[in-house]
Amino acid sequence: MNTPLGPDCLPVVYGELETDTRLYSLGLIVHGESNGTGSTTLRGDMSSEIGDRDLVEDPLFILERGEVYRNPTEVKMSQIVLPCHANHCGELSVGQLLKWMDSTACLSAERHAGSPCITASVDDIHFEHTIGVGQVVNIKAKVNRAFTSSMEVGISVSCEDLFSDSLWNVCDAFATFVARRSEVGKVQLKQVVPRTQTEQMEYSIAAERRRMRLIHAEIITDLLSTSTAQLGECQEYQNAVSAERTRVESVELVLPPHANHQVSTFGGQIMAWMENVATISACRLCNAHPTLRTIDMFHFRGPSHIGDRLVLKAIVNNAFKHSMEVGVCAEAYQGAGELRHINSAFMTFEVLDKDGKPRTLPRIRPEHVDGNRRYQEAIARKKIRLDRKYIISCKQTEVPLSVPWDTSNQMYLSYSNLSALKIMAAQGNWMLSSEKNKVSLYTLEENQMLCFKVETTVNVPAEQAFQLLSDLRRRHEWDRHYQQCDVIIQPDEDDTIYQVTTPCVSRGGKGQDFILLASRRKPCDSRDPYLIALRSVTVPTHPASEDYTRGEVLCAGFSIIEESSDVTTISYYNQATPGVFPYISNDIAGLSSSFYGTFQSCSKYLEENRDSLDALPPLKPGAEWDGPGRTPL
Numbered sequence: 001m002n003t004p005l006g007p008d009c010l011p012v013v014y015g016e017l018e019t020d021t022r023l024y025s026l027g028l029i030v031h032g033e034s035n036g037t038g039s040t041t042l043r044g045d046m047s048s049e050i051g052d053r054d055l056v057e058d059p060l061f062i063l064e065r066g067e068v069y070r071n072p073t074e075v076k077m078s079q080i081v082l083p084c085h086a087n088h089c090g091e092l093s094v095g096q097l098l099k100w101m102d103s104t105a106c107l108s109a110e111r112h113a114g115s116p117c118i119t120a121s122v123d124d125i126h127f128e129h130t131i132g133v134g135q136v137v138n139i140k141a142k143v144n145r146a147f148t149s150s151m152e153v154g155i156s157v158s159c160e161d162l163f164s165d166s167l168w169n170v171c172d173a174f175a176t177f178v179a180r181r182s183e184v185g186k187v188q189l190k191q192v193v194p195r196t197q198t199e200q201m202e203y204s205i206a207a208e209r210r211r212m213r214l215i216h217a218e219i220i221t222d223l224l225s226t227s228t229a230q231l232g233e234c235q236e237y238q239n240a241v242s243a244e245r246t247r248v249e250s251v252e253l254v255l256p257p258h259a260n261h262q263v264s265t266f267g268g269q270i271m272a273w274m275e276n277v278a279t280i281s282a283c284r285l286c287n288a289h290p291t292l293r294t295i296d297m298f299h300f301r302g303p304s305h306i307g308d309r310l311v312l313k314a315i316v317n318n319a320f321k322h323s324m325e326v327g328v329c330a331e332a333y334q335g336a337g338e339l340r341h342i343n344s345a346f347m348t349f350e351v352l353d354k355d356g357k358p359r360t361l362p363r364i365r366p367e368h369v370d371g372n373r374r375y376q377e378a379i380a381r382k383k384i385r386l387d388r389k390y391i392i393s394c395k396q397t398e399v400p401l402s403v404p405w406d407t408s409n410q411m412y413l414s415y416s417n418l419s420a421l422k423i424m425a426a427q428g429n430w431m432l433s434s435e436k437n438k439v440s441l442y443t444l445e446e447n448q449m450l451c452f453k454v455e456t457t458v459n460v461p462a463e464q465a466f467q468l469l470s471d472l473r474r475r476h477e478w479d480r481h482y483q484q485c486d487v488i489i490q491p492d493e494d495d496t497i498y499q500v501t502t503p504c505v506s507r508g509g510k511g512q513d514f515i516l517l518a519s520r521r522k523p524c525d526s527r528d529p530y531l532i533a534l535r536s537v538t539v540p541t542h543p544a545s546e547d548y549t550r551g552e553v554l555c556a557g558f559s560i561i562e563e564s565s566d567v568t569t570i571s572y573y574n575q576a577t578p579g580v581f582p583y584i585s586n587d588i589a590g591l592s593s594s595f596y597g598t599f600q601s602c603s604k605y606l607e608e609n610r611d612s613l614d615a616l617p618p619l620k621p622g623a624e625w626d627g628p629g630r631t632p633l
């Protein structure tokens, strides 16, 4: 535990976070959390057997008329795995599983849209377990959020062994479906109305995931160009297998049974064909049975139809000690026509020994210039996957409070920063602790974790309040804990890294400094708030110094809701541990009013500046910190 006061006017969050508040990855949720379809499951690592059927049941949300609530878009599918669904090892083929997942998700999307829907993309999927013949696959899908013509569908897959009466999670995924009605062109979907706390959380985070997915290709291209430039020559290994030996090409004629109910090629079938060639390619490297672990996010670029020929190509791009990356591409043509690129994917395979541990794999020898490029890019993607897993899929108890920031993880940190704030804000059991002069203090205690929220209403337009509060350089105007605040880096318009110094709290003691990532977001639609999320990061240019005690913030920030054109509700959130409780207990018990004082000066600051923003020069994206003590911009 460090010193109690932080740069957020309120005590800062320190220490290990004993919480099941969860961070969400783009496609996969790795640890105990909501499963994307409205139910809550407890899972961990590979030993994630649920063991208790109740954990995957829907939360029993009782409607006023006494009925149990069920999401109107929810669709369930259960299938017994038969030998015809399995590979030669008696495990359900992932291709078959993808078909079932795509069908269930599409039917859920169509239930919401009331019109035909097509799969646009599927986020990263991580398969935690294989499924055997005779076991039952349960798939649940529901629409988390509708945008204009597209929707995010959350899919959860569990496996059930009827003989041992056990149940475990296999994977969670998020797919995007686009509604199409030929006669009207672009469809305007009705909004999803979240009814439960989990639905509210999924609804809120779906906007973040959409943002990430729409710029995913761009991010990966940027990261690849910077990362591969640093990698140098390909390493040579003894007994390496030639990449060319793993090359597979296979053609499929799209027949009516391969089409969906809209007569284009069924997306699940395309994924199954892709998985088939990828598995053959992986086998050629290891001469053993490979297990598919992850599929990176992919995008159905364009449709294909009955009568099309689909050319499926796969090659092992690189093999690491325990995993290999296979690149797969699907192209379509008609008769003697041109090839159309319809899909690409990167799949990661492992080979498991008899104890289920990954075996050491032979290395790959790339050939030709193109082979070297693929080899290097696979290394870069491996790093990107690890970064992403570390930042956005880790259990919070495993993440250090300050996460290293660099350009390669910038997007993921921003995403996790905002998602953590959204998850905190979406909790339904906030208790009003005290109220004074229109400022309310709420607390939330769960799993030895204490969060608090301070809320008030101001007569300032929401956008203006957002602009004023998101520039931390002005925070000293209303918050005495912000002694100095300098911009270190501003990678883009929505993210800024600041160094904040706070006064010392004990006589003769040191002040604190904080390296804070502030990520801000404007609303995606009228149901969203403006958000400013804060968390600690580390940057190599600013190590902890002797002059200050380095303080840390795990999750804090503002949610700003427009009540009318002139009235705005401002909520400040902070996530604390039992260790800081003594410092805020006075306020919670009503013995002190420091929160109110700070929040009232915040309201005053906003109202005094309701018509101006121009006290400081605007932040410029790309700005870099230029040395201690100097003006950063």
Ligand SMILES: CCCCCCCCCCCCCC(=O)SCCNC(=O)CCNC(=O)[C@H](O)C(C)(C)COP(=O)(O)OP(=O)(O)OC[C@H]1O[C@@H](n2cnc3c(N)ncnc32)[C@H](O)[C@@H]1OP(=O)(O)O
Pocket (backbone or CB within 6 Å): 099, 102, 103, 106, 107, 117, 118, 119, 120, 121, 147, 148, 149, 150, 151, 176, 178, 186, 213, 214, 257, 258, 259, 260, 261, 264, 265, 266, 267, 268, 269, 299, 300, 301, 302, 303, 304
């Ligand atoms: C063998 C067994 C068979 C069994 C059969 C069982 C059948 C069961 C049934 C199962 C059936 C299963 C179903 C199947 O089998 S569907 C068959 C597989 N899918 C396809 O063939 C789709 C091919 N792709 C396209 O047609 C286009 O690329 C689409 C239409 C997808 C986008 O085209 P385009 O870009 O020109 O359109 P737009 O600019 O107007 O955007 C439209 C919306 O799309 C959003 N968007 C765009 N890109 C992405 C992205 N990467 N991630 C997320 N979202 C993305 C975008 O933001 C916008 O959203 P909004 O802002 O409006 O909200």
